[in-house]
Amino acid sequence: MRRVSLIEATCPIARALDEIGDWWTLLIVRDAFGGKTRFGEFQKSLGLAKNILTERLKTLVANGVLEKRPASDGGARSEYHLTEKGRQLRVILFALRQWGEDHLFEDGEEMMVARDRGNLPIARLRLMNSVGDTLAPEDIVTAKGRKRKQTAHASTRTTLA
Amino acid sequence: MRRVSLIEATCPIARALDEIGDWWTLLIVRDAFGGKTRFGEFQKSLGLAKNILTERLKTLVANGVLEKRPASDGGARSEYHLTEKGRQLRVILFALRQWGEDHLFEDGEEMMVARDRGNLPIARLRLMNSVGDTLAPEDIVTAKGRKRKQTAHASTRTTLA
DNA sequence: CCGTATCCATTCCGATACTG
DNA sequence: CAGTATCGGAATGGATACGG
Numbered sequence: 001m002r003r004v005s006l007i008e009a010t011c012p013i014a015r016a017l018d019e020i021g022d023w024w025t026l027l028i029v030r031d032a033f034g035g036k037t038r039f040g041e042f043q044k045s046l047g048l049a050k051n052i053l054t055e056r057l058k059t060l061v062a063n064g065v066l067e068k069r070p071a072s073d074g075g076a077r078s079e080y081h082l083t084e085k086g087r088q089l090r091v092i093l094f095a096l097r098q099w100g101e102d103h104l105f106e107d108g109e110e111m112m113v114a115r116d117r118g119n120l121p122i123a124r125l126r127l128m129n130s131v132g133d134t135l136a137p138e139d140i141v142t143a144k145g146r147k148r149k150q151t152a153h154a155s156t157r158t159t160l161a
Numbered sequence: 162m163r164r165v166s167l168i169e170a171t172c173p174i175a176r177a178l179d180e181i182g183d184w185w186t187l188l189i190v191r192d193a194f195g196g197k198t199r200f201g202e203f204q205k206s207l208g209l210a211k212n213i214l215t216e217r218l219k220t221l222v223a224n225g226v227l228e229k230r231p232a233s234d235g236g237a238r239s240e241y242h243l244t245e246k247g248r249q250l251r252v253i254l255f256a257l258r259q260w261g262e263d264h265l266f267e268d269g270e271e272m273m274v275a276r277d278r279g280n281l282p283i284a285r286l287r288l289m290n291s292v293g294d295t296l297a298p299e300d301i302v303t304a305k306g307r308k309r310k311q312t313a314h315a316s317t318r319t320t321l322a
Numbered sequence: 323c324c325g326t327a328t329c330c331a332t333t334c335c336g337a338t339a340c341t342g
Numbered sequence: 343c344a345g346t347a348t349c350g351g352a353a354t355g356g357a358t359a360c361g362g
Contacts, residue, residue, distance in 0.1 A: 004208065004335090011273045012261030013191055013254055019265065021184050023354090030174050034303065039324055047165065049356050054325065064264075076362075077324060082298075085264050090298035091286050093174055095256040100173030103225075103246050104180065105308040112172045113306035120290040122301060125252050129281040137243075137251035140283060142195065145274035147266040165355090184334090200344050210336045215345065237342080238343060 010144075019063055020089065024048055024056050026096070029082070029089050032066065037079040065089070095125055171305075180224055181250065185209055185217050187257070190243070190250050193227065198240040226250070256286055 006014040020026055024046065031045050043053050057080060060066040065086040071077040082089075097114060105111050114122050127135040167175040181187060185207065192206050204214050218241060221227040226247040232238040258275060266272050275283050288296040 010271050011191070012258045012265065014188060014261075015265040016257040016261035017184065017187060019261075021182075021187070023178065023182050026178060026182070027175060030172070033298070033301075043324095049354090050325070051327080051357095052355055087298040088260060088263065090301065091288060092253065092256040092260055094288060094301070095253040095286070096177040097173045099249055099253055100175075100177035101308060102249065102311075104173065104176040107308055107310045109308050110171050111306060111308045112303050114301050114303050116290040116294075116296055116300050117302060118290070120292060122296070123289040123291055123293070125256070125286050125288075127252060127255060127286075128284040129277040129279070130284055131281060132284070133277075135277055135283070137194070137248040139277050140194075140251065140255070140275050141278060142273045142275050145272060147262060147268055147270050147272045149268045150263075204344095210334095211345070212337095212347080213335055239345095 011142075016092075020065070020092075022056070024052065025060065026089070026093065028053075028056055028060065029065065029086060030093055032080065032082050032086065033090065033093065037081060038071075038077060039080075042080075060086075091125070094122065098125060172303075177253075181226070181253075183217070185213065186221065187250070187254065189214075189217055189221065190226065190247060191254055193241065193243050193247065194251065194254065198242060199232075199238060200241075203241075221247075252286070255283065259286060 006018040009015055009018070020029070027046055028042055031042055036042055036045060039050075039053065039057070042057075043050055046053070057066065057068075061068050061080070064083055066080045067083050069079050069081060071079050094114065101111065101113075116122060127137070127140065129135055167179040170176055170179070181190070188207055189203055192203055197203055197206060200211075200214065200218070203218075204211055207214070218227065218229075222229050222241070225244055227241045228244050230240050230242060232240050255275065262272065262274075277283060288298070288301065290296060
């Protein structure tokens, strides 16, 4: 897809962008969260060329973000469903949404909004340290380290411990 | 930059991707958070072609993510600094980091990690509703709405309500 | 309906040379 | 050091035609 691959970078941001930093990819994932599962639904919703969609879907399946299954009605069609890895992209999508809302819309402008199933608003994402202090953007630094062994599923933990 | 512009989309995710969804852009911003300010620093760190960097920096400045200033030492050089809008991209970068850490590294693999200035780990980002319930990825729905007037600065608020 | 295949225009990106 | 200019190969993306 690109001249230089960052798959070997030690920066998780670089690796993440290498896998889902493509322009269309996160929009496909967004639609998958919206309940779309079929080729034609994505194609109609996004308006992208079918060959591009084919390739993006293949990559997403190969990377374990989407799962391809035969259609539930037994037809010849396929369905694409988010895997757990894909479902965890929700935080990234919401971070993008929050920033877009804050900086790319005028007050009162028509805009898609997110709510939970009970129609409650979603709380803003905040950066905090492990003792709960809210951090300003510049309060974060990076250093060399190693990935810690995961003892419990990531989505059930609230801190890095 | 692209055939179809999503600048008019009513989805904040689409607009955000339209502005910073480019491949190199978030890596430049990441380096800016790392304290880099000069053309050569970005170029050396990222290894991208200079003409591409020139264009990306121009776009970032035009979009108000970076600010171009004369070098503080009075030389002919310029410095690029994050604006407040740019600083608020930190949440997106951290969401990418968190997902990359979880899914793109093996246990024990060498990896850049984030800490706060006191060397405390950063807490995981969680999706919650306005009353503090943690939400699963599928507990979020979208609907038509309008951008609410901002009464206080976004970074000081903890919920949308 | 779900893709695959092909063609073509545009853009991206790297490399290099050049200017101040 | 900080760009600008230019070139060419590769990838992107739109459109269309075709096959299961």
